[in-house]
Structures are given as structure tokens and as C-alpha cells.
Amino acid sequence: MRRFHxxxxxxxxxxxxxxxxxxxxxxxxxxxxxxAGDERLTPPVEDWQQSVHHDAGVxxxxxxxxxxAIEGMEAMTTKDYTGVPPxxxxxxxxxxxxxxxxxxxxxxxxxxxYDLFRRSGHGRALFDKGDTKVATCVSCHGAHKVLSxxxxxxxxxxxxxxxxxxxxxxxxxYMKGYGLPTDQVAKYSRSYHAQILRGxxxxxxxxxxxxxxxxxxxxxxxxxxxEVPEICGxxxxxxxxxxxxxxxxxxxxxxxxxxxxxxxxxxxxLYPGIEMFSSDQDRHCGACHDASTPEYQAGQQIKSLxxxxxxxxxxxxxxxxxxxxxxxxxxxxxxxxxxxxxxxxEVLPITHTLAIEKIKEKTDLVVANSSKLVQSTGEFxxxxxxxxxxxxxxxxxIFVNIAFLYFKRRTLPH
Ligand code: HEC
Ligand code: HEC
Ligand code: HEC
Ligand code: HEC
Ligand code: HEC
Ligand code: HEC
Ligand code: HEC
Ligand code: HEC
Ligand code: HEC
Numbered sequence: 001m002r003r004f005h006x007x008x009x010x011x012x013x014x015x016x017x018x019x020x021x022x023x024x025x026x027x028x029x030x031x032x033x034x035x036a037g038d039e040r041l042t043p044p045v046e047d048w049q050q051s052v053h054h055d056a057g058v059x060x061x062x063x064x065x066x067x068x069a070i071e072g073m074e075a076m077t078t079k080d081y082t083g084v085p086p087x088x089x090x091x092x093x094x095x096x097x098x099x100x101x102x103x104x105x106x107x108x109x110x111x112x113x114y115d116l117f118r119r120s121g122h123g124r125a126l127f128d129k130g131d132t133k134v135a136t137c138v139s140c141h142g143a144h145k146v147l148s149x150x151x152x153x154x155x156x157x158x159x160x161x162x163x164x165x166x167x168x169x170x171x172x173x174y175m176k177g178y179g180l181p182t183d184q185v186a187k188y189s190r191s192y193h194a195q196i197l198r199g200x201x202x203x204x205x206x207x208x209x210x211x212x213x214x215x216x217x218x219x220x221x222x223x224x225x226x227e228v229p230e231i232c233g234x235x236x237x238x239x240x241x242x243x244x245x246x247x248x249x250x251x252x253x254x255x256x257x258x259x260x261x262x263x264x265x266x267x268x269x270l271y272p273g274i275e276m277f278s279s280d281q282d283r284h285c286g287a288c289h290d291a292s293t294p295e296y297q298a299g300q301q302i303k304s305l306x307x308x309x310x311x312x313x314x315x316x317x318x319x320x321x322x323x324x325x326x327x328x329x330x331x332x333x334x335x336x337x338x339x340x341x342x343x344x345x346e347v348l349p350i351t352h353t354l355a356i357e358k359i360k361e362k363t364d365l366v367v368a369n370s371s372k373l374v375q376s377t378g379e380f381x382x383x384x385x386x387x388x389x390x391x392x393x394x395x396x397x398i399f400v401n402i403a404f405l406y407f408k409r410r411t412l413p414h
Contacts, residue, residue, distance in 0.1 A: 027068035028075045029060035047144035056107070063093060063143075087132040091117055094137040113137070133174070140164055159197060161211040162188055187267035188212070210235065215266075225252060228259040236349075243352040258288065274310075277303035301356050309344050309363040312370035316340055319377045328380055333373055340369040 034045045048054055053062075061068045065080035076083075085093055095114030097103045104111050117123045117137070125131040140156055141147075147154035155164040166185035168174050175182050188194050195201050196209035215223075215231050223231055229249070233240030240260075243249055248258055263283050264272065277299040280286030289295040316337045320330065347362040 027059050027061070028071045029064075029066060029068050032071070032075070033060075044144045047142070051144060051146045052148050053146050058097070062097075087136055088126060088130065090136045090138055091123070091126070133168075135168065139168070156213070158207060158211055161213050162194070165212045184212070184267050187265075191265075191267060191269045192271045193269055208235070225256040225259055228261055232260045239349040239352055242349050246353040246355065248352070248354065274303055274306055298354060298356065302351055302354070302359055305356075305359055305363045306347065306351070309340075309347065309366040312366050313337070313340050313344055316370050316373050319373060323377060323380060326380075326384065333376060336369045336373045340366045343369075 030045055033041045036042055044060075048060070059068060060066070063085070065078065065082045066076045067078045068075065082089075091114055095117075098109070099111050099114045101111050118127065122134040122136070125134045126136065142155065147157075149156045149158075151157060152159075154160065162185050169180075170182055170185045172182045192201075193209045196204045197206050197211065199206050214234070229240050229243055229252070243260070251257065252259060263276065264270075265283065276284045278284070278286070280291070285296055285299040289299070316333075320333055320337060324330070343362050343365045347359055347366075350358055350362060353359075
């Protein structure tokens with residue numbers, strides 16, 4: 001009985017000492033602001049009550065100072081009371097906890113947001129030029145209703161990010177004077193990446209598609225030329241590796257072109273096709289190489305290798321369809337076709353090396369499989385025809401015999 005009481009006492013003390021309980025139940029800031037019924041004073045309480053900070057015991061005074069144990073307006077007269085923090089101080093305020101590994105370890109959160117922000121275009125404009133129109137921590141996360149990035153209601157939940165950036169970057173009036181275009185969200189929303197993000201491409205995982213934050217990291221900076229393959233390469237590692245093996249990468253490090261985005265775009269990245277090899281349209285080979293140059297001709301060679309391989313795969317599929325219901329076991333032929341399709345997919349990243357030999361090595365495999373398949377189906381069709389012919393002959397013989405018996409029977413006397 002006594003042990004039970006001690007345990008009860010122990011539980012009661014630990015509940016009272018737990019920060020969440022202390023702030024949630026006893027903070028004078030919360031009680032008074034909630035009761036104020038004022039459209040400026042009360043919403044912060046309602047928003048904060050839904051936040052991850054509320055649950056972690058980060059109370060009003062953690063950000064605004066003051067003494068939550070004092071009831072009455074005196075709560076807001078202590079020396080550390082800041083009132084509404086000026087915009088320029090917000091990153092430091094948030095960083096005071098979020099850059100501290102000791103405070104964040106328990107929650108398994110990164111601690112580099114402040115540093116990244118400080119170095120970003122946003123941060124440099126804020127700290128170096130005093131420009132308070134740029135994004136600070138609260139522009140993207142909110143001040144009170146701060147949610148986990150995994151919460152679909154969070155402004156930084158992956159599908160909400162374009163809209164969050166677009167609040168400013170799609171607003172031509174707001175962005176006037178910076179010399180930046182305001183079409184990033186519109187262009188991005190037409191891209192293949194955004195189609196995947198919206199779940200419009202079957203069998204593609206929306207959580208793997210890049211949003212604004214994937215390419216601009218936590219700290220939007222205009223990437224330097226050589227950084228672009230690194231950015232795209234975070235996800236397209238195979239393609240980026242081949243690209244780095246080729247002469248375009250050497251040109252990039254020496255002259256700054258061509259970057260991935262010079263051929264694919266940055267925001268409006270579409271599903272690429274073979275037409276990119278043969279036109280002088282923006283982003284296509286001819287935009288940089290005159291049609292008479294060896295570079296352009298190399299492109300034509302790559303293009304015909306790809307066209308040939310594509311044609312062969314289509315042929316294999318047609319041949320397979322032709323004998324689908326013939327009763328033949330198709331396992332071997334299906335394996336050949338599957339292999340050819342894989343080689344065709346694998347050659348596309350290799351085109352980024354611009355090395356004709358390497359590309360041809362792969363497309364030759366497609367052609368070889370196609371020949372094998374066409375030979376097998378040819379033999380099978382010939383055999384099928386021979387069987388049909390034999391069947392016809394046998395049927396013919398049977399018919400003649402029946403006819404013979406019939407006439408023979410008629411000539412016999414009853
Ligand atoms: C007894 C009621 C009461 C208590 C307790 C109280 N506040 Fe206030 N608070 C107010 C009122 C009323 C205002 C508006 C004052 C004004 O407009 O001058 C206000 C204003 C504020 C503002 C906005 C200041 C500005 O410059 O616009 C902040 C931030 C704030 N309180 C935070 C706190 C914090 C943090 C605590 C607890 C440590 C707290 N309050 C405790 C009633 C209270
Ligand atoms: C994580 C830090 C943080 C916490 C916790 C927090 N605030 Fe704030 N609060 C801010 C920041 C930052 C701003 C300035 C917002 C801005 O500039 O958009 C602000 C603004 C305010 C304002 C001014 C709103 C306006 O429109 O002028 C009030 C009032 C306020 N907070 C009260 C509270 C109260 C009450 C609590 C506790 C329930 C609280 N805050 C908890 C960071 C915080
Ligand atoms: C321009 C918008 C923007 C600004 C400014 C910004 N963030 Fe973020 N933040 C994001 C986005 C988007 C994500 C989620 C992206 C991701 O998954 O990497 C995120 C994620 C986070 C996370 C979760 C990280 C984790 O480990 O999962 C924290 C914490 C955070 N931000 C804090 C901050 C702090 C502190 C500041 C200010 C110093 C800040 N953010 C400034 C957009 C922003
Ligand atoms: C007093 C310390 C403290 C301050 C100041 C603070 N935070 Fe936090 N913050 C935390 C803690 C602790 C968590 C972890 C909550 C959890 O994961 O349950 C957190 C979680 C977050 C998360 C959720 C991360 C995720 O994706 O899981 C974001 C976003 C965030 N804070 C942004 C901010 C912003 C923006 C500010 C400034 C306005 C700020 N914080 C100020 C302590 C603080
Ligand atoms: C509160 C408004 C606001 C929000 C929200 C915002 N930005 Fe910005 N951003 C700006 C302003 C203003 C500039 C111009 C700063 C300058 O060039 O001095 C800018 C500049 C940039 C730049 C160019 C930086 C450079 O190095 O010149 C990039 C890239 C960028 N933002 C990306 C983003 C992304 C990605 C998001 C969302 C995760 C975002 N921004 C959210 C206001 C915002
Ligand atoms: C697939 C990667 C990628 C995605 C996704 C992406 N960006 Fe960019 N963004 C870039 C690159 C690379 C550059 C700069 C290179 C260049 O000059 O084309 C850039 C440039 C910018 C600029 C500078 C002005 C401009 O348009 O050139 C802003 C602002 C910007 N991005 C904002 C955004 C916003 C907002 C989103 C989300 C809607 C977004 N970006 C999504 C890669 C990306
Ligand atoms: C956060 C990861 C991520 C980043 C960063 C990223 N992408 Fe993608 N991208 C994807 C995913 C996922 C797909 C769909 C892949 C698939 O079809 O299986 C895709 C598809 C594509 C496609 C269509 C062809 C294809 O294989 O589906 C192109 C072209 C492309 N991305 C180019 C780029 C370029 C250029 C950049 C850099 C400016 C970039 N991507 C940055 C994830 C990313
Ligand atoms: C944005 C400009 C740009 C685009 C678009 C572009 N290239 Fe290039 N390319 C260059 C530069 C710069 C070099 C290095 C200088 C040179 O050899 O002309 C180069 C070099 C080459 C070379 C290597 C020549 C050698 O010296 O080995 C080949 C091959 C080539 N390009 C083929 C292509 C093909 C094929 C395409 C279309 C898929 C293409 N390029 C699109 C800019 C571009
Ligand atoms: C010189 C122009 C050029 C450059 C530079 C370039 N690509 Fe491509 N890329 C192409 C062409 C052309 C195709 C289409 C081949 C086809 O499908 O016929 C393609 C196809 C792709 C594909 C789809 C096939 C695959 O590889 O999975 C992806 C993804 C891709 N590129 C990403 C990138 C990335 C990432 C970079 C930078 C590291 C890059 N590209 C640089 C021209 C280029």
C-alpha cells in the first residue's frame with residue numbers, strides 16, 4: 001500500500017515537472033491570450049496548440065520571453081520579453097534551438113537550417129542588405145502552427161512546397177525590382193517531375209519527385225554551372241555519372257556549358273525524346289552545333305542507333321503478338337524481348353557520354369536479340385505452315401478414301 005502511494009506521488013511529481021504539462025496548463029500567456037478574444041492576440045494560441053512545439057513543451061515565452069508564472073500584464077514586463085520579434089531576428093531565434101545538437105538530438109532533427117539559410121540568397125539579402133521581403137523561417141513554416149514536414153497540413157509537406165514558394169515567387173508585384181522571372185511555379189507545374197508529384201504517372205512514386213526544395217536545397221541559391229550536374233545527380237546518379245565521362249562535362253568545367261538544364265530546362269523539364277538530336281530549336285543539339293559540324297553529325301549517328309533499337313523492340317513485340325495463341329511456349333521469346341527492352345532503357349543514360357562505340361555496344365545487343373527472336377519465330381511459323389500442309393494432305397487422303405468407299409458401295413449389288 002505504501003509502495004503504491006510512493007509510486008503515485010512519483011508519477012504526480014513527474015507529470016507536474018514535465019514541460020508540456022507546465023506550459024500547456026499553467027502558462028498565464030496562454031490563459032490570458034486565449035480569453036482575450038482578440039483577432040490579433042488569440043489566433044497565435046489556437047495555432048500554437050496544434051503545433052509540434054506545443055507537444056514538445058516549447059511555450060510562448062520560449063520565443064517571446066516574459067514570465068508565464070505571473071498572472072496579469074506584468075507577465076510581459078520582464079527584461080527578456082521581446083514582444084513581436086523583428087523579422088531580422090527570427091532566424092537567430094529559431095536557430096537558438098534548431099542549431100543546437102544537444103536540444104535536437106532527442107528529436108532526430110537536422111541542425112544545419114540556420115547555416116544554410118545564412119548562406120542562401122534569402123539569408124544574404126536579409127542579413128547583408130536588410131531586405132525583409134525575403135523568406136525567413138516563418139515564411140515557409142509559419143510562426144505558431146509549426147508542423148512536422150511529414151504532416152500533410154504543413155506548408156513544407158512535399159506536395160505543398162511549390163505553393164509555399166509561389167506565395168512570393170509567382171507574385172509579380174511582390175517580386176518587382178529583383179530582376180527574377182516569376183514563372184517558376186507555372187513552368188514547374190507543367191514538368192514531368194510535377195506530373196509524378198501529382199500522382200499522374202502510373203507506377204511512379206510521387207515522394208521521389210523533386211520539388212523546389214530538392215533542387216534549391218534548404219537554402220535557395222542560384223547554383224553555379226558545375227553544381228547543376230550535382231543537383232540533378234542527387235537523384236539521376238547513373239545519368240550524371242555517364243555525363244561526367246563525356247566531352248560535354250569537360251566543356252562545362254571549362255566554359256560553363258552545357259549544363260543538364262541547357263538541354264532539359266530547370267523548371268519545365270519534359271519527358272525527353274529523340275527529336276532533341278535533330279533540330280536547332282532551343283535545348284536541342286542544333287541550338288549549339290551547326291548542322292555541318294562533326295558534333296551535330298555525332299548526334300545523328302546516336303539518333304539512328306536509338307531509332308534502329310527502338311524499331312527492333314517494336315518488331316519483337318509484333319512477332320510475339322503474332323504467335324500469342326499458337327500454343328507454343330513463349331518463355332524464351334519473352335525473355336529475349338524483356339532483355340532488349342532493358343538494354344534500350346539502359347542505353348539512354350549512356351548517350352550522355354556521346355561515345356558512339358559505347359552506345360553501339362548496347363544497341364547491338366538489342367539487334368542481336370531481335371535477330372534471334374525473328375529467327376525462332378520464323379522457324380516456328382515455317383513449322384506451323386508445314387504442319388498445316390501435312391494436315392491438309394492427310395485430310396485430302398481421308399476424303400478420297402471415303403469417296404472411294406462411297407462409290408464402291410453404290411456399285412455393289414444390294
Ligand atoms: C493578463 C493578460 C496577458 C498575459 C498574462 C499575457 N499577455 Fe501578452 N498581451 C496581452 C494584451 C492585452 C496584449 C496587447 C497589448 C498591446 O496591444 O499593447 C498582449 C500582447 C502580446 C504580444 C504582442 C506584442 C506587440 O507588440 O504587439 C505578445 C508577443 C505577447 N503578448 C506575448 C505574451 C507572452 C509571451 C506572455 C507570457 C509570458 C503574455 N503575453 C502574457 C495580454 C496578456
Ligand atoms: C516558435 C516560436 C514562437 C512561439 C512558441 C510563439 N510565438 Fe508568437 N510569434 C513568433 C514570431 C516569430 C512572431 C512574428 C510573426 C511574423 O513576423 O509573422 C510571433 C508573433 C506573435 C504575435 C503578434 C501577432 C501579430 O499579428 O502581430 C502574438 C500576439 C504572439 N506571437 C503571441 C504568442 C503566444 C500567446 C504564444 C503562445 C501560445 C506564442 N506567440 C508562441 C514566434 C513564436
Ligand atoms: C524558403 C523556405 C524555407 C525557409 C526560409 C526555411 N525553411 Fe525549413 N524547411 C523548408 C522546407 C521546404 C523543408 C522540408 C524540405 C525537406 O524535406 O528537406 C524544411 C524543413 C525544415 C525542418 C525539418 C528538418 C528535418 O530534419 O527533417 C526544420 C527543423 C526547419 N526546416 C527549420 C527551419 C529554420 C530554423 C529556418 C530558419 C533558419 C528555416 N527552416 C527556414 C523550407 C524553408
Ligand atoms: C525553444 C526551442 C525551440 C525554438 C526557439 C524553436 N523550435 Fe522548432 N522545434 C523545437 C523542438 C524541440 C522541436 C521538435 C518537436 C518534435 O519533433 O516533436 C521543433 C520542431 C520544429 C519543426 C518540425 C520539424 C519536423 O519536420 O519534424 C519545425 C519546422 C520547426 N521546429 C521550426 C521552427 C521555427 C520556424 C522556429 C522559429 C520561429 C522554431 N522552430 C523555434 C524547438 C524549438
Ligand atoms: C516571403 C517571400 C518568399 C518566399 C516564401 C520564398 N522566396 Fe525565394 N526569394 C524571395 C525574394 C524577395 C528573393 C530575391 C532576393 C534577392 O535576390 O535579393 C528570393 C530569391 C530566391 C532565389 C534566388 C537566390 C539568389 O541567389 O539570387 C531562389 C533560387 C529562391 N528565392 C527560391 C525559393 C524557394 C525554392 C522557395 C520555397 C522553398 C522560396 N524561394 C520562397 C522571396 C521569397
Ligand atoms: C529539377 C530541379 C529544380 C526544381 C524542381 C526547381 N528548380 Fe528552380 N532552378 C533550378 C536551377 C538549376 C536553376 C538555375 C539554373 C538556370 O539558370 O537555369 C533554378 C533557378 C531558379 C530561380 C532563379 C530565377 C530563374 O527562374 O532562373 C528561382 C527563383 C527558382 N529557381 C525557384 C524555384 C521554385 C519556386 C521552384 C518550385 C516551383 C523551383 N525553383 C524548382 C533547378 C530547379
Ligand atoms: C529529388 C530527386 C530528383 C531531382 C533532384 C531531379 N530529378 Fe529528374 N526525375 C526524378 C524522378 C523520380 C523521375 C522519374 C524517373 C522515372 O521515370 O522512373 C525524374 C524524371 C526526369 C526526366 C524524365 C526522364 C525519365 O527518366 O523519366 C528528366 C529528363 C529529368 N528527370 C531531368 C532532371 C534534371 C535535368 C534535373 C536537375 C535540374 C533533375 N531531373 C533533378 C527525380 C529527380
Ligand atoms: C548548350 C550548348 C550545347 C548543346 C545544346 C549541345 N552541345 Fe555538344 N558541345 C557543346 C560545347 C561547348 C562543346 C565543346 C566544344 C566543342 O567541341 O564544340 C560540345 C562538344 C560536343 C561533342 C564533342 C566534340 C569533341 O571534341 O569530342 C559532341 C560529340 C557533341 N558536343 C555532341 C552534341 C550532341 C549530340 C548534342 C545534342 C544531344 C549536343 N552536343 C548539344 C555545347 C552544346
Ligand atoms: C547535350 C544535351 C544534354 C545534356 C547536357 C544532358 N542531357 Fe539528358 N538527355 C539528352 C537527350 C537528347 C536525351 C534523350 C535521349 C532519348 O530518349 O532519345 C536525354 C535523356 C535524359 C534522361 C532520360 C533517360 C535517362 O538517362 O534515364 C534523363 C533522366 C536525363 N537526360 C538527365 C540528364 C541529367 C541529370 C543531365 C546532367 C547530368 C543531363 N541529362 C544532361 C540530352 C542532354
